[in-house]
Amino acid sequence: MYFSKQDIEQRRQRLAVKWDALLQPDEAVLVYSGDLIFKPGGLDQTYSFLPHPAYYWLTGRRREEEVILYNKNLGWVEFQKIIPAGDAVWEGERNDLLVSEKGNAITELNSFLVNNKFAQVYKLGQVPGGVTGKAFDLRTALDQTRRAKDNSEINLIKHLAQIATQGYTKIKEVLQPGITEKDIQVAYEGEILRRGAHTVPYDTIVGSGVNSAILHALPTQKVIQENVFVLVDAGCDIYDYCVDITRMFPASRNISSQHKALYQLVLQAHTECIALSKPGVFWRDVHNHAAKVLTEGLLQLGILKGNLSTLLEKEVVSVFFPHGLGHLVGLRVRDTGQEENLNPKTYFGARLRVDIELVENYLITVEPGCYFIKPLLENSEIQNKFKEDISWSEVDKWKHIGGVRIEDNILITQNGNENLTIDVPKSSEF
Incomplete structure (x- = not known):
């Protein structure tokens, strides 16, 4: 038991x-x-x-x-x-x-x-x-x-991470141009069920190409093309305990330099934010760091323009990073939340699911993302608001990529943290 x-x-x-x-x-x-x-x-x-x-x-x-x-x-x-x-x-x-x-x-x-x-x-x-x-x-x-998770909860979640690792390994084995997004879902879910999972904690997300910019993209019969991103956000559940993981896969080995640059930017934010996640740190500060890393990276790529401090002050990154950095996870995919926070604030345009100080044995997702989301980029109010801050002609060159998100489940420990999902494979083609 x-x-x-x-x-x-x-x-x-x-x-x-x-x-x-x-x-x-x-x-x-x-x-x-x-x-x-x-x-x-x-x-x-x-x-x-x-x-x-x-x-x-x-x-x-x-x-x-x-x-x-x-x-x-x-x-x-x-x-x-x-x-x-x-x-x-x-x-x-x-x-x-x-x-x-x-x-x-x-x-x-x-x-x-x-x-x-x-x-x-x-x-x-x-x-x-x-x-x-x-x-x-x-x-x-x-x-x-x-x-705060006890040892039995942590052990169960680690077991779930091992099962999910097998599911993501199966994705790497089957992924190739010509199969569908639905095929990816079936391969992953079939593998974790064979390995002992009861179910998935949320609808499996699979988005290829421009669909990778849809935050909760449900898999379709869309055929995966050459040289595109495939975003998979899929979990694993036993008796309501779960892990919540996102990985990026290239559909083929000759992925473009643009794809690689966007992936490396998000990976940098992901790595640095995990390092910051430890007891005594406020989650909003970790989220804000992700926003700053992404802002600076988008400026270097020529997608943003102007002065870095001005871009940060105007929260321009909210167009490309419209969600919070993460949420508590473990017992359900949205664990306890923060219902006591009756007046939630926004940070770089995002309302955080938890605006808390990190404490030992909290389990939280770290999931920065950077996306080219059509409804945001084609919104006239956003275009007017940031007409001096976003290079709209440069944005057009990136829309086909979709987006990138990388997500792991981080246990806050006495002196730092432990990545419980670190063994879930990341692609080596980036």
Whole structure:
């Protein structure tokens, strides 16, 4: 099993310290796993159940209609769904308990709450409506606690990275002009499923040629041509834990000097930003460094013009690097996020998914990119705004390339970081 009873107990202890500082003795917190969602018009069919990550993290259980309760005096009390014996006819023995500790029947929850006469009960997890007041503070404490990955989580994510490595190796074996983007998807996903992955954590992204400039390009039947980039952004998932990786491949060995120059620029930003990612560093500063590297590189390539400091001040790079540098990853592809940041700021035109100080055992993606995105480059407002800063005639010479993104999953360690996806192959043709 991936998690032990001790793993779960240690997670709860870490959280209890923070919750005890917020809760009164007569208050309780409920964390709900969530309910099945029926498919519209599907009669008795439901979507595959995904437990709320907070509930799953606290219990190791993946069943619907369950709740875990916390109170300073009572500690942790579980209320679980009893699976009817007849369901085994259709489902067999359900393999949805990574940690199996017997709790109370979920039907006993209401009477338990009445008998204990809690002054206030706060509901978290998969519950309808917004979370405000103390419930917001409790959820924030929960999110911040589970951002730091424990050893069992790290080991699982490393295992996922090994599986993904095999998938990307398969891509290198099959990639050649004449196959389709869809063929790349099938080769990758088939390989990781054979190696033990349960699924992919997000729709596999494959973009060849100009499609590599589409940030979330879904693979099509487009035939891959000679001398183009192929961008693959593909992950690997076991029980909702995942890796999120992007690699660039040349469709043929005689890739152009323009392709190589753009790749080397993004690789420089990628390498330098990984080196900066360590405890005590604010993520916005790492993102800003990527923007500066890309701005200077685009200026040297003649795509931007003018004074570097002016280009940085005007945030011109946002036309070519329109997204944040990365996001927390691990338990789901967008891990805990930063819902407590109610007034997010933008940096070089991008709103960061997390505007936080990096802490030991945080796991974050580093994924700088540089793209020639048609809707941005052909936008009249952007053209007018940056008419003195972008060499539009030079841009026309680069549009056919599409874009470049390189992404790895970086674990923040005590003195620096560890690249958990470093073995996923990068192309040697650049």
